[in-house]
Amino acid sequence: MERINKWLARLKIAHKLILSSIVFALPLAVLLYYVTTQYDRGIQTSQREVAGTALLEVCRGLRHDLGEIESRSSLATAAAAGSPDDLAETRQRIADAVATLQRGEDAWTKDLIDRLGGLWRQLEASGSARTLAEQATLNHQMVETTSELILVILDDFSLTLDPELHTYHLMNIAGPRLLESQAALAEAGSVALNAKAQGHRLDARDLSQMQAQCGALVNAAFPRMRYSLETALREDKRLHGADSSFQKSLPPLFERYVELATQLSVAVSNSSEQAGVAPDPERFVQMAWAAEDAGVTLGQTCTRELRTLLLKRIAEERYARAEALLMSLLCVGLAAGVVVIVARNITRPLERVVNLTTDIATGKVKEAFDRLKGGEFREFILDEDGGGHARTRDEICKLIGSVSTMTESLNGLLVKVIQACNQVAGSATQMAAAVREVEASVSEQAASTNQVSATSKEIYATAQDLTRTMGSVTKMASDAADSASGGVNNLNGIRSAIDGLISSSAAMARTFESINEKTANIDKVITTITKVANRTNLLSLNAAIEAEKAGEKAGGFSVVALEMRRLADQTAVAALDIERQIHEMQQAVREGVSSVDSHAQQTQASSMAVTELSSGLGQVIEGTTKLGPQFEAVNSAMQMQSQGAGQIADAMVNLREAASQTKASLAEFREVAEDLHNAVGELQGEVGRFSTAS
Amino acid sequence: MLLLIFQAGGQTYGLDTRNVIEVAPYPVCTPLPHAPAYVAGLATWRGRTVPVIDLSALIDGTPARPLLSTRLLVVEYAMPDGRSHPLGLVAEKAVETIVFEQALHEPQKVKIPDAPYLNGTAQHAGRLIQRLALDELLPASVRDLLFPESEAE
Numbered sequence: 028m029e030r031i032n033k034w035l036a037r038l039k040i041a042h043k044l045i046l047s048s049i050v051f052a053l054p055l056a057v058l059l060y061y062v063t064t065q066y067d068r069g070i071q072t073s074q075r076e077v078a079g080t081a082l083l084e085v086c087r088g089l090r091h092d093l094g095e096i097e098s099r100s101s102l103a104t105a106a107a108a109g110s111p112d113d114l115a116e117t118r119q120r121i122a123d124a125v126a127t128l129q130r131g132e133d134a135w136t137k138d139l140i141d142r143l144g145g146l147w148r149q150l151e152a153s154g155s156a157r158t159l160a161e162q163a164t165l166n167h168q169m170v171e172t173t174s175e176l177i178l179v180i181l182d183d184f185s186l187t188l189d190p191e192l193h194t195y196h197l198m199n200i201a202g203p204r205l206l207e208s209q210a211a212l213a214e215a216g217s218v219a220l221n222a223k224a225q226g227h228r229l230d231a232r233d234l235s236q237m238q239a240q241c242g243a244l245v246n247a248a249f250p251r252m253r254y255s256l257e258t259a260l261r262e263d264k265r266l267h268g269a270d271s272s273f274q275k276s277l278p279p280l281f282e283r284y285v286e287l288a289t290q291l292s293v294a295v296s297n298s299s300e301q302a303g304v305a306p307d308p309e310r311f312v313q314m315a316w317a318a319e320d321a322g323v324t325l326g327q328t329c330t331r332e333l334r335t336l337l338l339k340r341i342a343e344e345r346y347a348r349a350e351a352l353l354m355s356l357l358c359v360g361l362a363a364g365v366v367v368i369v370a371r372n373i374t375r376p377l378e379r380v381v382n383l384t385t386d387i388a389t390g391k392v393k394e395a396f397d398r399l400k401g402g403e404f405r406e407f408i409l410d411e412d413g414g415g416h417a418r419t420r421d422e423i424c425k426l427i428g429s430v431s432t433m434t435e436s437l438n439g440l441l442v443k444v445i446q447a448c449n450q451v452a453g454s455a456t457q458m459a460a461a462v463r464e465v466e467a468s469v470s471e472q473a474a475s476t477n478q479v480s481a482t483s484k485e486i487y488a489t490a491q492d493l494t495r496t497m498g499s500v501t502k503m504a505s506d507a508a509d510s511a512s513g514g515v516n517n518l519n520g521i522r523s524a525i526d527g528l529i530s531s532s533a534a535m536a537r538t539f540e541s542i543n544e545k546t547a548n549i550d551k552v553i554t555t556i557t558k559v560a561n562r563t564n565l566l567s568l569n570a571a572i573e574a575e576k577a578g579e580k581a582g583g584f585s586v587v588a589l590e591m592r593r594l595a596d597q598t599a600v601a602a603l604d605i606e607r608q609i610h611e612m613q614q615a616v617r618e619g620v621s622s623v624d625s626h627a628q629q630t631q632a633s634s635m636a637v638t639e640l641s642s643g644l645g646q647v648i649e650g651t652t653k654l655g656p657q658f659e660a661v662n663s664a665m666q667m668q669s670q671g672a673g674q675i676a677d678a679m680v681n682l683r684e685a686a687s688q689t690k691a692s693l694a695e696f697r698e699v700a701e702d703l704h705n706a707v708g709e710l711q712g713e714v715g716r717f718s719t720a721s
Numbered sequence: 722m723l724l725l726i727f728q729a730g731g732q733t734y735g736l737d738t739r740n741v742i743e744v745a746p747y748p749v750c751t752p753l754p755h756a757p758a759y760v761a762g763l764a765t766w767r768g769r770t771v772p773v774i775d776l777s778a779l780i781d782g783t784p785a786r787p788l789l790s791t792r793l794l795v796v797e798y799a800m801p802d803g804r805s806h807p808l809g810l811v812a813e814k815a816v817e818t819i820v821f822e823q824a825l826h827e828p829q830k831v832k833i834p835d836a837p838y839l840n841g842t843a844q845h846a847g848r849l850i851q852r853l854a855l856d857e858l859l860p861a862s863v864r865d866l867l868f869p870e871s872e873a874e
Contacts, residue, residue, distance in 0.1 A: 575723040
């Protein structure tokens, strides 16, 4: 079964249809073979019957000739007038007939024909050596054998089994019935002939013998023959119409035969009634001969008509056989035509569908779509309802409908995927730009941080200087009495240093402000990235759902959709990481700002203290010794200021660390964005294989 | 089979994507007065007006928060009489689909009369996901309210 399926799979649909038709034609051919054989058998039977009638004819002639010889020879003994020359022609005919029979002999008739040939050879060879009685016995044996041969021929050549009524009955007349009647007539004739040969008149015994034979003839043989003849005539009229030659020729001949035989019978009856008058045998002999001649004519005509009918039947059967063959071939031709039309009707749209799907498979979706829209399959769809779907039961039309729906949805899916790709590619480009922007911001921030760091170092150094100066001031204050005017100068120096310190603090505050601004920028960019990641996730979800609905047709797309979503999720995570670091950075900046603020307040306090010192300098000269605690206050303020500067420096270190972390995160993010870009590029390449109609 | 994952009340739920037409951003809903609390109202989707059900309110009793990850799932809602309509579902954290193997599915063991829409559980990467049966989501009264019989398709 599997092998058959494999073999069938290699065939085209048209070939399969033709194969099925051939399979259906096989029983037809077998049937045709049997029908033809039946006709052939009928024709052969009829031909054999024709051959049988020919042999029958020969046998009948032989029998008649033998009868003639018998009677002539019996007459010849009486009158001694029958010369052998008279009979030479008849003898020649008998020899020919025996030769003909020997040519046509077969297994059934062989014995009889051989016996006949043997008897004839004996008869011929004996010549005048034998007595007349012996010759007559041989002759009589030959007549008997011929009668038997006729019966055997009737059976052997299927003549008694003839399938039609009129020929069967005709055969009956020509064969056994006529034989029977002729035998009775010959018997009656031979009685008269014997009497004539012996030269005496017919006595009562002869008459009663003749009367018995004639009675059998008239009362038994003729009614049966008449019945057969009537049946044959009726049947022939029914089959062949009212004017066949046999209907015209046979009845008069039969009537004549019956009439002559009846005349003989009536004459014999009359003679036997007139007792004492011995009639002349010559009259009866003549009457019997006339009747026998009529019987022979009837038999010949019968056989001829029988042959005509049989030949007609052969012709009819040949015609019927030819007609059956012709009609069968016509039907087969018609069926083959229908099969070819149906096969074309199936294969033509299928071939186009195959072309279309091959186009789709090789990526020419646009061409396939255009061909569908161009109405390539319109001729195969009978009529359409409102929705454009065919109302048909043909699977091929349904297939065409499904293929067009599939092509449309595939096209739609491809268009959507291409759009999604373009959007994602745009998003990736945006993201890359955003990353570059962030990197620039971070670089700027690093520069600003370095500036702040430098400034805070400067401040720290200044504060150290101040402390040292304050130490020398304190030292100088200890001997202020000597150097009060020097103290005033030193105080002026302190004020100018503090002024510088204040302006440095203001610059630092401005720097922090700019850092804050940059950080806010970064925050905005991160928000944009998060939105893009959100949109990408949304697109990838819808793509995954569409791909799932498209089923196996879009196996590759679902993998791509999953990959898109994974990248989008990574992007979102990276964005969130950056956001967290930005927040840490902002925290550090805020701490720096507050440190700067407290530093500024301390500077203000130092300034106020110096101002107070300056205003109280007038009193310094009076009570330098009271100056000590005030100097202490200045000194401690200076130290606090120095500490504040150190804190700022620490904050800056933190800030720098945060900035380097941000940079690392950004590098990672850029890698992810590049991955995304590459994946989208691959996807676009994959989809670009399909041309689409939008 | 593909499951769309979302969260409600801190638990993870899954919806079969065969019925999902589109996942859209969180929409602006026009509330329907005197409707049940979980009917978020009407929203516009692709030029059509669709009724919107808040899944967080339906399952957990608290309305969904308006986050980026809160989204509108437009589904094809099949009625018992054979018609079907688009229906909007608002769900939190609808950011993921998972390929769900049938072998990991377990049928619903605990039947809760007030939550007929629970349709078995599925395990995926150590998470327990409760699946939702879309056609059991709405009680008949609310279904007839949102999609009346006489509405022409």
